[in-house]
Amino acid sequence: MRVLSVIALSLIILTSSCKEQRTDISTSDVMNTKSADGNSNSSLPEIKFEEETHDFGRITQGEKVSYNFKFKNAGSANLIISSASGSCGCTIPEYPKKPILPGQEGNINVVFASEGKSGIVEKSVTVVTNCEPSTRIIYIKANIIVPTSANPNELPTAH
Numbered sequence: 001m002r003v004l005s006v007i008a009l010s011l012i013i014l015t016s017s018c019k020e021q022r023t024d025i026s027t028s029d030v031m032n033t034k035s036a037d038g039n040s041n042s043s044l045p046e047i048k049f050e051e052e053t054h055d056f057g058r059i060t061q062g063e064k065v066s067y068n069f070k071f072k073n074a075g076s077a078n079l080i081i082s083s084a085s086g087s088c089g090c091t092i093p094e095y096p097k098k099p100i101l102p103g104q105e106g107n108i109n110v111v112f113a114s115e116g117k118s119g120i121v122e123k124s125v126t127v128v129t130n131c132e133p134s135t136r137i138i139y140i141k142a143n144i145i146v147p148t149s150a151n152p153n154e155l156p157t158a159h
Contacts, residue, residue, distance in 0.1 A: 045102070046075035047131050049138060054110075056142040062115050068107040069138050073100045075131070083128045084108055090115070091123040091140065114144045 050070045059065055073079040078099035086092055094109045110125055120143050127136045 043077050044075050045073050045077045045079035045100070045129070045131050047079055047127070047129055047136060048072050048074045049136075052137075053139040053141065056112070056140065058143045058145055059114055061118055061144050061146045064111060064113045065142070066109055066111040067140060068109050069125075070105060070107055072105045073102050076102050077130075078102070079106075080130045081108075081127060082130070083126075085126050086110070087124045087126075090117065091125060093125045093127075095127070108138065110138070110140055112140055112142065114142060117142075117144045118146045119144060 048071060052069075054067045054069070056065050056067070078101055080099050081095045081097075084093040084095040090113045092111045092113075094111075096106045096108075100106045108125070108127065112123060114121070120141070122139060122141050125138050125140075127138065128134055129136065
């Protein structure tokens with residue numbers, strides 16, 4: 001019994017000592033920092049989109065459409081976008097790879113390919129930044145109309 005207690009105690013000490021030491025400052029630590037006057041000292045970037053949802057309205061199936069989501073870094077540190085990914089392969093975002101300085105603006109261009117889609121469609125783009133929260137989602141919508149060949153002028157003629 002004493003041997004089991006020693007082994008269990010050794011395992012507890014060993015696993016406790018293997019945990020990583022925290023050497024970084026988390027975003028919440030920075031946000032909760034108070035200055036001498038009691039105000040928050042936020043040294044984080046802040047991404048502010050002009051709009052977070054864009055509706056393309058009616059488009060024809062097979063059409064490729066795009067929209068620039070404009071944003072501004074309203075924070076006090078450089079804004080870095082580490083990734084932007086569409087909810088499916090038909091939604092392709094392009095984003096700035098260089099830091100956006102405080103007060104500067106940028107764009108995330110989203111291209112949507114409607115091939116094979118029909119009806120009302122909603123897609124999303126997940127944007128990962130160094131802001132708090134680190135993940136933002138922007139949306140596109142479209143009402144995709146399937147073309148028909150019911151036009152009498154397009155019917156084959158009898159020979």
